[in-house]
Amino acid sequence: MNADHSELTGVGADAASTPAVELRGVTKRFGAVTACDSVDLVLQRGKIHGILGENGAGKSTLMKILIGLVLPDEGSIHVDGQAHQIHDPLAASKLGIGMVHQHFSLVDALTVWENVALGEAGRLDPQAVQHRIGEIGEHYGLTIDPMARVGDLTAGLRQRVEIIKCLRRDPSIVIFDEPTSVLTPEESMTLFASFRDVVAAEGRAVVLVSHKLDEVIAATDEVTIMRQGKVVDEMITADADAPTLARAMVGRDVSLRGERAAFGLVNAAAADPADVGTSDDSTPGDPSSPAVLSIREASARSPQGITLLDGLSLDVHAGEILGIAGVEGNGQRPLGDLLSSLVTLSSGEVRVSGEIVSTKTPGAMASAGIGVIPEDRHDSGVVLDMTVAENLVLIDPARAANRGVLDRTRLVESAEQLIAEFDIQCAGPDAPMWSLSGGNQQRVVLARELSYEPKVLVGAQPTRGLDVGAIEYMTSRLRDAASDGVAVLLISSELEEVLDLADRVAVMFRGRIVGEMARDAVDVEQLSLLMGGAAV
Amino acid sequence: MDLVSGLFEAITASSTYVNAALFAGLLIFAASGEWIAERSGTINISVEAMLLAGAFTSAAGYTATDSFPVGIICGVLGGMVVAGVQAEMSHRLTADQFVVGLTLNILILGLAGFLARVVDLTTKTAPRWTIPGLSRIPLFGDALFGHPWPFFLLFLVVPLAWWLVFRTRWGLEVRASGEDPQAGDVSGIDVNKRRRQAIYFAGFTAGLGGAFLIFVQVGRFDEGVVSGRGFIAIAAVIFGGWTLRGTIAGCFVFALALALRLQLPNYYEGVPTELLQAFPFLVTIFGMALFAHRVRAPAALARPFVRGLK
Numbered sequence: 114m115n116a117d118h119s120e121l122t123g124v125g126a127d128a129a130s131t132p133a134v135e136l137r138g139v140t141k142r143f144g145a146v147t148a149c150d151s152v153d154l155v156l157q158r159g160k161i162h163g164i165l166g167e168n169g170a171g172k173s174t175l176m177k178i179l180i181g182l183v184l185p186d187e188g189s190i191h192v193d194g195q196a197h198q199i200h201d202p203l204a205a206s207k208l209g210i211g212m213v214h215q216h217f218s219l220v221d222a223l224t225v226w227e228n229v230a231l232g233e234a235g236r237l238d239p240q241a242v243q244h245r246i247g248e249i250g251e252h253y254g255l256t257i258d259p260m261a262r263v264g265d266l267t268a269g270l271r272q273r274v275e276i277i278k279c280l281r282r283d284p285s286i287v288i289f290d291e292p293t294s295v296l297t298p299e300e301s302m303t304l305f306a307s308f309r310d311v312v313a314a315e316g317r318a319v320v321l322v323s324h325k326l327d328e329v330i331a332a333t334d335e336v337t338i339m340r341q342g343k344v345v346d347e348m349i350t351a352d353a354d355a356p357t358l359a360r361a362m363v364g365r366d367v368s369l370r371g372e373r374a375a376f377g378l379v380n381a382a383a384a385d386p387a388d389v390g391t392s393d394d395s396t397p398g399d400p401s402s403p404a405v406l407s408i409r410e411a412s413a414r415s416p417q418g419i420t421l422l423d424g425l426s427l428d429v430h431a432g433e434i435l436g437i438a439g440v441e442g443n444g445q446r447p448l449g450d451l452l453s454s455l456v457t458l459s460s461g462e463v464r465v466s467g468e469i470v471s472t473k474t475p476g477a478m479a480s481a482g483i484g485v486i487p488e489d490r491h492d493s494g495v496v497l498d499m500t501v502a503e504n505l506v507l508i509d510p511a512r513a514a515n516r517g518v519l520d521r522t523r524l525v526e527s528a529e530q531l532i533a534e535f536d537i538q539c540a541g542p543d544a545p546m547w548s549l550s551g552g553n554q555q556r557v558v559l560a561r562e563l564s565y566e567p568k569v570l571v572g573a574q575p576t577r578g579l580d581v582g583a584i585e586y587m588t589s590r591l592r593d594a595a596s597d598g599v600a601v602l603l604i605s606s607e608l609e610e611v612l613d614l615a616d617r618v619a620v621m622f623r624g625r626i627v628g629e630m631a632r633d634a635v636d637v638e639q640l641s642l643l644m645g646g647a648a649v
Numbered sequence: 650m651d652l653v654s655g656l657f658e659a660i661t662a663s664s665t666y667v668n669a670a671l672f673a674g675l676l677i678f679a680a681s682g683e684w685i686a687e688r689s690g691t692i693n694i695s696v697e698a699m700l701l702a703g704a705f706t707s708a709a710g711y712t713a714t715d716s717f718p719v720g721i722i723c724g725v726l727g728g729m730v731v732a733g734v735q736a737e738m739s740h741r742l743t744a745d746q747f748v749v750g751l752t753l754n755i756l757i758l759g760l761a762g763f764l765a766r767v768v769d770l771t772t773k774t775a776p777r778w779t780i781p782g783l784s785r786i787p788l789f790g791d792a793l794f795g796h797p798w799p800f801f802l803l804f805l806v807v808p809l810a811w812w813l814v815f816r817t818r819w820g821l822e823v824r825a826s827g828e829d830p831q832a833g834d835v836s837g838i839d840v841n842k843r844r845r846q847a848i849y850f851a852g853f854t855a856g857l858g859g860a861f862l863i864f865v866q867v868g869r870f871d872e873g874v875v876s877g878r879g880f881i882a883i884a885a886v887i888f889g890g891w892t893l894r895g896t897i898a899g900c901f902v903f904a905l906a907l908a909l910r911l912q913l914p915n916y917y918e919g920v921p922t923e924l925l926q927a928f929p930f931l932v933t934i935f936g937m938a939l940f941a942h943r944v945r946a947p948a949a950l951a952r953p954f955v956r957g958l959k
Contacts, residue, residue, distance in 0.1 A: 220825045232837035
C-alpha cells in the first residue's frame with residue numbers, strides 16, 4: 114500500500130530524500146512543564162503521518178509550533194530542506210503549511226466565503242473567493258453554499274469549511290488536529306478515504322493528530338507516538354497493531370476496559386462477550402420503576418433566538434447509566450446547562466422523583482438533588498484562584514458556615530476528609546486550585562458533587578482533557594455511583610465512552626432525542642445514522 | 650398654548666430640522682468611528698474625550714492660521730492623539746479599556762478647560778454653502794443642504810466607514826476581531842493591531858466631529874461644548890444594533906430630541922428648563938430600553954484579547 118502511494122505521487126526519489134518537513138530537537142517549556150522535549154519528526158510527501166498520544170503528551174503543542182502559534186525554545190525546523198523560523202500562522206502558510214482545526218478557527222457571525230478569505234493577504238475579491246470555494250468543493254467532494262452563515266451550519270459542514278479554508282491556500286503540508294471529535298463515524302471514514310486519494314494524487318504531506326488508535330490504524334501510513342513531551346516510538350502503520358501502539362502510548366500494557374474505551378478501542382458491536390460482563394456488574398435500573406430524573410418535551414431558545422433544546426424527553430432510573438451519544442453541538446451543552454439551572458425552558462418540564470423543578474430559579478436543580486460534573490471545569494466547575502477547601506463547599510457554603518459566617522475548622526475538616534476519600538493529589542486544603550493537575554481538579558468537582566449525596570449525577574463530557582489514569586478513575590466512580598442507586602446521566606461526544614459505560618444509549622440530534630436503545634441491542638451502524646440525523 | 654399644538658408647531662418648524670441636522674452631524678461623525686471601534690471589539694468610551702480634544706485643537710489651529718482646512722486637520726490630529734493613548738494602553742499594554750477611557754474623559758476635560766483659559770482662542774463658523782435646488786426642498790432642504798461647508802464632509806465619512814468595513818479585507822479582519830479574536834488569531838490576523846487601527850479611525854472621525862462643533866455648529870470653543878454627546882453617540886451605536894444604517898438612524902432620533910429641547914421652550918412657558926434638558930437623555934434611555942435586547946452585539950465586545958490564553 115505504501116509502495117502504491119509513492120508511485121502515484123510521481124514526485125519520485127527526490128521526495129523520499131528531501132522530507133517535506135523535518136523537526137530536530139524541538140523543545141518547548143511552559144514554566145516548569147516541558148511540553149515538547151527535543152522532539153524529532155520527519156514528514157514525507159505523499160504519506161499520511163499519524164501523531165498518537167494521550168491528552169497532554171505534547172501533540173498539539175508540537176503542531177502549534179509547526180503553524181507558528183507557539184515559538185519553540187530550542188531546535189530547528191526544516192521545510193523542503195531549508196531551515197526556517199515560523200513566527201506566526203501567516204509565515205507558516207507562506208511555507209505551504211496549513212492546519213485543519215477542530216472548531217476554533219471559524220467566526221460564527223461571518224459567512225462561509227468570508228471565513229475562507231479570512232487571514233489571506235491582498236485585495237478582497239468576493240467573487241473570486243466564492244468561485245474558488247465552488248471549484249474546491251467539486252474537486253474534493255466538499256460542496257457547500259459560500260453565502261451561508263457559518264453559525265447556522267452543522268458540525269460536519271463546519272468541518273468542511275475548515276478543510277476548504279485550509280486547501281484554498283494549496284498547502285503542501287496539511288495538519289488535521291483531532292478531526293473526528295466533531296464528526297460521526299461515517300463522516301470521518303468518508304473524509305479519510307477521500308484524503309488518501311488526494312494525498313496520493315497530489316503529493317501532499319498529511320499529519321493526523323489523534324488519541325484514537327483505530328483512527329490512526331485505519332488512516333495513516335506512518336505513526337509517531339508521543340508520551341510526556343517525548344517521541345517514544347516511530348513505526349510503519351502496516352507493521353503495528355493496536356496493543357503495540359497502546360503500549361507505546363501509555364508505557365505499559367493496556368487492559369482495563371475504561372482505558373481501552375479512552376483509546377477508541379472498545380469494539381462498538383461488543384463482539385467479545387467477556388467485555389460486556391464488566392459493565393454488567395452493577396444492576397441496571399429497573400425500567401418499570403418510576404424515573405428519578407424525568408424530562409418532558411423540554412424546549413429552550415438562546416437569547417439570540419437559536420433553538421437549544423427542541424422537545425427533548427428522557428427518563429433516568431435509579432441505578433442506571435443513561436448515555437447521551439451525538440455529534441457535538443446538537444444540544445448536549447444546553448442539556449447539561451439545563452440540569453445546572455443555567456437554562457430556562459420555554460416549554461416542557463423537569464421532574465426529580467416526581468416533583469417538578471423550576472428552571473427559572475438559580476440553584477433549584479442542585480437543591481432538588483442533581484449533581485453536575487460540568488463540561489468545562491474552568492468555566493463553570495471550579496474557581497481557580499480559590500483554595501481546594503473553598504471549592505469543595507462552593508455549591509452550598511452554608512454547610513461549612515454558622516449563620517453566614519464560614520467556620521474554618523469545619524471547612525478544613527470536611528475538605529481533608531474528601532481529599533483522602535477521593536485521593537486528591539494536592540498540598541492540602543489550603544492549596545490554590547490552579548496548582549492542581551487537570552485530573553485532580555476534576556476529582557475535586559466529583560468529590561464535591563458526590564458529597565451532597567445526589568439523587569441524579571450528570572457527567573457532561575466528564576473525561577474531556579484528562580489522561581488515561583484519570584479517565585479510568587472517573588469512569589469507575591460513575592459506575593460506583595450507579596450501583597449505589599444514583600441515576601446517572603452521561604453526556605459524551607466520545608461514542609466509545611458512552612458504549613463502555615451506559616446501560617441505555619440515547620442519541621441526540623438538533624436538540625432532541627432521536628433514538629434510544631439498550632446497550633446489548635446497540636447496532637453501531639444504526640447509531641451512526643441516528644447521530645448524523647437520518648430517520649431510522 | 651396647549652401641549653399638542655405646541656408639539657405640532659415645534660415639529661413643523663424648519664429651524665427644528667436645521668438644529669437637528671447640526672446635532673445629527675456631530676453625532677454621526679462621532680458614531681461612525683465609534684461603530685467601527687465597537688465592531689472590532691472595543692467600547693470606546695473615550696469618544697467623548699476625542700470630540701473635546703478635536704474641538705480644542707481645531708480651534709487652536711484656526712486661531713494660529715486663520716485657515717479652516719488647517720483647523721480641521723488639527724482637529725483630526727487632536728482626536729487621533731487621544732485615540733493613540735486609548736489604543737496603545739488598552740490593546741498593546743492590556744490596560745482595562747474602560748479605566749483608560751474614563752481617565753481620558755476626565756483628563757481631557759480638565760486639560761481643555763485649563764488651556765482654553767490660558768490661550769486666547771478666536772474662531773468663527775465657516776462660510777455657508779447652499780446646494781442649489783436641493784436646499785429649496787420644504788422643511789428638510791435647509792437642514793440637509795445649507796450649512797457651513799465642513800458639514801458636507803459627512804457625505805464622505807459615512808460611505809467611507811461603510812466601504813472600509815464591508816468591502817475591504819481590513820474591514821473583514823476588524824469584524825472577525827470583534828466576533829471571535831481566537832479564530833482570527835488562528836487564521837493569521839493580528840487582532841490587537843486591527844483593534845488599535847479601529848480606535849485610530851474612531852479618533853479620526855471624532856476629531857472631525859470636534860472641528861464640526863467649532864466651524865459648523867457653535868463657532869467658538871468652551872469646555873462644555875461637547876457635554877455628553879460622545880456618550881449619546883455610543884448609545885446610537887447600541888440603538889442601531891451595531892449596523893451602520895441603524896446607527897445613523899439612532900443619531901437622527903437622538904438629534905431630533907436634542908433639537909426639540911431647544912425649540913420647546915418657545916411654546917411652553919413655565920416648564921422647568923432642567924426638565925427639558927433631560928429630555929434628549931430620556932429619549933436615549935427609552936431608545937436603549939426598546940432596542941438593546943433585540944439586537945446582537947459583536948460577540949467579543951469589550952473582551953480583551955491576549956494571545957495563547959483561552
